[in-house]
Amino acid sequence: MIYGKIVRSPYPHAKVVSIDLSAAEKAPGVKATLAYMKAGDEVHYQGDPVAAVAADTEERARDAARLIRVRYEALPQVSSEAQGMQLIGPRWSTTQPNTRAGQRAETGDLDAGFKQAAHIVEQTYSTHIITHVCLETHGAVCEWDGDKLTAWVSTQGVHQCAQGYAQALGIPQTNVRVITQYMGGGFGSKFAPDSQGIICAKLAKAAGVPVKLMLDRKEEHLDTGNRPSAFAKIKAGVSSDGKLTAFDGTSWGTGGAGASSGFPLPYLYQFPNRKRVHTDVYINAGQQRAMRAPGHPQGCFLTEILMDELADRVKMDPVEFRIKNAPPLAPNAQWVKYFAEGAKRFGWDKRHATGDPTPGPIKTGMGVSAHLWGGAGRGSTAHVDIMSDGSVVVKCGTQDLGTGTRTLVAIVAAETFGLPVSGVKPEIGDTLYPFSGGSGGSTTAASVTPAIRVTSLNALDALFAKVAPTLGVTPDQLAAEGGRIFVKGNSSKGLSWKDACKLIGTEPISVDGKWEDGLSSSGTSGVQFAEVEVDIETGIVRIKRILAMQDCGLIVDKLTAESQAYGGVVAAINFALFEDRILDRVTGQMVNPNMEWYLLAGMSDIPKIDIVLNNMPERGVIGIGEPPTVSTASAIANAVRNATGATIRSLPLHPHKVLAAIEQERAGGTN
Amino acid sequence: MEHLTSPKLTPGVHCLSLRHKGMYVTSMPYPEESQFYDSYDATAYWCVETQRGFGPDGASVRPDCCTGERDCCKH
Numbered sequence: 022m023i024y025g026k027i028v029r030s031p032y033p034h035a036k037v038v039s040i041d042l043s044a045a046e047k048a049p050g051v052k053a054t055l056a057y058m059k060a061g062d063e064v065h066y067q068g069d070p071v072a073a074v075a076a077d078t079e080e081r082a083r084d085a086a087r088l089i090r091v092r093y094e095a096l097p098q099v100s101s102e103a104q105g106m107q108l109i110g111p112r113w114s115t116t117q118p119n120t121r122a123g124q125r126a127e128t129g130d131l132d133a134g135f136k137q138a139a140h141i142v143e144q145t146y147s148t149h150i151i152t153h154v155c156l157e158t159h160g161a162v163c164e165w166d167g168d169k170l171t172a173w174v175s176t177q178g179v180h181q182c183a184q185g186y187a188q189a190l191g192i193p194q195t196n197v198r199v200i201t202q203y204m205g206g207g208f209g210s211k212f213a214p215d216s217q218g219i220i221c222a223k224l225a226k227a228a229g230v231p232v233k234l235m236l237d238r239k240e241e242h243l244d245t246g247n248r249p250s251a252f253a254k255i256k257a258g259v260s261s262d263g264k265l266t267a268f269d270g271t272s273w274g275t276g277g278a279g280a281s282s283g284f285p286l287p288y289l290y291q292f293p294n295r296k297r298v299h300t301d302v303y304i305n306a307g308q309q310r311a312m313r314a315p316g317h318p319q320g321c322f323l324t325e326i327l328m329d330e331l332a333d334r335v336k337m338d339p340v341e342f343r344i345k346n347a348p349p350l351a352p353n354a355q356w357v358k359y360f361a362e363g364a365k366r367f368g369w370d371k372r373h374a375t376g377d378p379t380p381g382p383i384k385t386g387m388g389v390s391a392h393l394w395g396g397a398g399r400g401s402t403a404h405v406d407i408m409s410d411g412s413v414v415v416k417c418g419t420q421d422l423g424t425g426t427r428t429l430v431a432i433v434a435a436e437t438f439g440l441p442v443s444g445v446k447p448e449i450g451d452t453l454y455p456f457s458g459g460s461g462g463s464t465t466a467a468s469v470t471p472a473i474r475v476t477s478l479n480a481l482d483a484l485f486a487k488v489a490p491t492l493g494v495t496p497d498q499l500a501a502e503g504g505r506i507f508v509k510g511n512s513s514k515g516l517s518w519k520d521a522c523k524l525i526g527t528e529p530i531s532v533d534g535k536w537e538d539g540l541s542s543s544g545t546s547g548v549q550f551a552e553v554e555v556d557i558e559t560g561i562v563r564i565k566r567i568l569a570m571q572d573c574g575l576i577v578d579k580l581t582a583e584s585q586a587y588g589g590v591v592a593a594i595n596f597a598l599f600e601d602r603i604l605d606r607v608t609g610q611m612v613n614p615n616m617e618w619y620l621l622a623g624m625s626d627i628p629k630i631d632i633v634l635n636n637m638p639e640r641g642v643i644g645i646g647e648p649p650t651v652s653t654a655s656a657i658a659n660a661v662r663n664a665t666g667a668t669i670r671s672l673p674l675h676p677h678k679v680l681a682a683i684e685q686e687r688a689g690g691t692n
Numbered sequence: 693m694e695h696l697t698s699p700k701l702t703p704g705v706h707c708l709s710l711r712h713k714g715m716y717v718t719s720m721p722y723p724e725e726s727q728f729y730d731s732y733d734a735t736a737y738w739c740v741e742t743q744r745g746f747g748p749d750g751a752s753v754r755p756d757c758c759t760g761e762r763d764c765c766k767h
Contacts (some may be wrong), residue, residue, distance in 0.1 A: 062750055063750055065746070065752075114751070114752075116751060117751060117752065117757075121756070123732075123733060124730070124731055124732050124733060126730035126731065128730070178716050178717075181716035184740075185711075185740060185743055188709070188740045188741060189740060189741055189742070189743050209713065212713050212716050213711070213738060213740075213743055214743050215743050215744065216742070216743050216744050218743065219743050246736065249734070276736070278745070278752065279745060279746070279751075279752025279753075279754070280736055280737070280745055280752065280754075281733050281734065281735060281736070281737075281754065282734070283732035283733040283734045283735075284732055284734055285728075285729035285730070285732050286729070286730075286732070287729065288728070288729055289728050289729065295730075297730060299732065303752075308736065308744075308745040308752075309736050310713075310736045311713045311734075311735075311736055315734035315735075315736075316732055316734035320729065320732075348727055348728060351724075353724055354724070354727075393728055395719070395720075395721075395722030395725060396722075397719060397720035397721070397722060398718055398719065398720065399718045399719070399720050400718030401718060457718070458716065458717050458718030458719075459713070459716035459717045459718075460717075461713050461716070461717045462713070462714070462717045462719045464717050464718060464719045464720075467720075468718045536718075543720055543721070543722040543723070544722055544724055
């Protein structure tokens with residue numbers, strides 16, 4: 022195996038004048054080179070792939086990459102949303118405009134709504150750009166056998182990735198095998214081979230040996246996606262008795278070079294009269310990709326900070342205010358219940374009014390926020406083999422991103438067969454296994470577990486048919502539990518699983534099955550509470566504790582479900598307090614494409630996190646990957662507001678912004 | 693979560709090489725979604741031929757621009 026390295030544009034906007042591979046081709050250990058762009062092509066962001074090389078060691082590949090000579094004609098770049106929205110100034114593309122009109126929605130009578138309002142809040146809110154920061158970077162190992170490709174890819178969809186390889190390389194999809202046994206995080210950014218996957222395959226073909234091409238951290242920040250920014254000028258009204266009356270929002274954001282930036286606004290709460298107009302702004306930076314609940318954390322923050330400001334105007338408790346304006350209670354809409362139960366669990370009655378009156382620089386505060394997600398699945402298929410020695414293998418072409426999917430496959434099959442989890446071998450992450458969808462949108466559990474259940478039941482029926490004559494009953498009289506097959510109502514009349522399987526004979530039970538309706542559904546709701554400590558002399562925010570109230574239908578495995586919620590909350594703490602993709606205003610280059618200056622929480626930054634899952638077995642399985650990450654940042658920001666009395670309407674809550682908001686509050690108020 | 697968040701791609705109108713995550717995820721519509729917010733487009737698109745957000749012609753790919761007007765469009 023040899024190693025690939027991509028040469029990327031240092032310029033955020035340029036034209037490629039020439040690419041000279043000759044020096045790299047002669048470098049020690051080099052086996053293949055590739056020009057990805059050609060003279061005249063336009064580079065749209067720093068990190069745009071231009072050329073590549075493969076050599077026998079990683080070091081030699083890096084050395085050779087430095088020998089590839091690319092000449093650029095630098096072009097003026099757009100480095101911020103504000104710059105992109107200027108009528109006169111640099112353009113992000115020589116052929117496309119800087120902005121595009123996005124969604125526009127209007128409901129009710131806005132003027133009448135504002136007339137009903139006793140109080141109006143008019144402010145601008147925003148969230149920033151963060152990158153996915155998958156600990157395992159994007160990349161692949163590609164190996165050719167004639168015209169057949171095997172690719173070990175860090176991907177959220179093995180079958181989907183295979184289609185991408187086939188279509189990009191012009192080979193039959195049946196000639197592509199993609200394998201992902203284990204995976205170190207994707208968060209929405211790993212559904213396709215991407216340019217690095219195709220470059221890897223092309224280098225391997227040219228070199229005639231397998232190539233490994235994994236991106237480094239800088240490449241991750243620049244070219245594997247991000248969460249778009251979100252801005253909104255909002256005017257919102259509330260009646261004297263605390264009912265929302267009107268919402269008028271003008272929003273914009275950037276998904277980078279030519280990509281969309283939409284988000285839901287207003288989010289969740291019921292404004293009967295509302296209008297929203299959105300504009301996508303394009304800048305010379307890496308394009309956005311789906312990122313854990315696309316659009317929701319942004320829409321949630323912009324709405325939830327506003328909600329606390331409105332609650333203060335009518336002098337209502339924020340929980341009471343939210344209950345008053347939340348959608349009515351329903352199986353998929355449990356907010357009213359979670360607000361009340363969560364407030365009790367969290368000790369919300371100890372919350373002071375906005376602005377901690379305690380003397381001294383350390384102020385404490387509490388905040389609350391709510392969210393929703395869909396999480397419905399379909400379409401997965403599976404295969405089960407039961408052997409005559411009692412061993413069981415379950416195959417499904419899904420993949421485990423670190424979320425516990427492999428565990429779910431084993432648990433569902435084992436429970437169906439009445440076996441311990443160790444009695445089932447789950448095999449996933451390979452296109453040789455039956456089709457399953459990509460793992461995104463919190464759909465995996467709801468897609469995969471019904472398929473495993475149905476297929477396992479089919480296999481069990483086949484086993485019952487083999488065993489029933491020996492026990493002198495019909496198959497429908499049998500049950501499987503505790504490692505035994507026995508007659509219902511007479512558990513002593515039966516066989517151990519192993520003895521029962523001996524009746525299978527030489528031909529194993531081999532059964533296919535697929536997802537069926539009725540075992541899963543859609544719609545989750547959640548509410549989160551946060552308590553923070555703010556040092557008003559340094560601006561440093563420390564989170565003391567988080568409470569997450571969450572449902573996901575039937576909880577298949579409490580440990581992995583809670584783990585998803587913990588991970589979501591921790592990711593959102595990073596969004597709230599630490600992460601920020603910063604572009605230099607002059608050069609347009611990212612100034613923190615690493616893990617030193619691109620900040621992430623350390624162990625000591627993680628507070629006590631309590632997860633309360635509401636098991637709703639009657640609803641079937643619903644995904645939980647995304648929802649718990651949506652509202653944490655908003656709850657933290659509202660807690661900071663409660664602590665300091667200053668409203669910070671822009672993430673991240675970095676110390677300088679906290680101090681600026683406190684100064685602004687002292688100078689006359691931010692409300 | 694796709695019916696409110698991603699414009700439908702129509703064969704014959706949009707390029708067959710246009711992709712987004714929703715096409716690869718076996719999701720189901722969330723029927724009540726429209727009760728909680730209005731439609732929006734957070735979708736990231738890419739071209740299956742180039743495996744990036746720019747088409748073979750170098751321009752960005754989205755439903756509003758990946759139609760028959762581009763030379764690289766496939767129907």
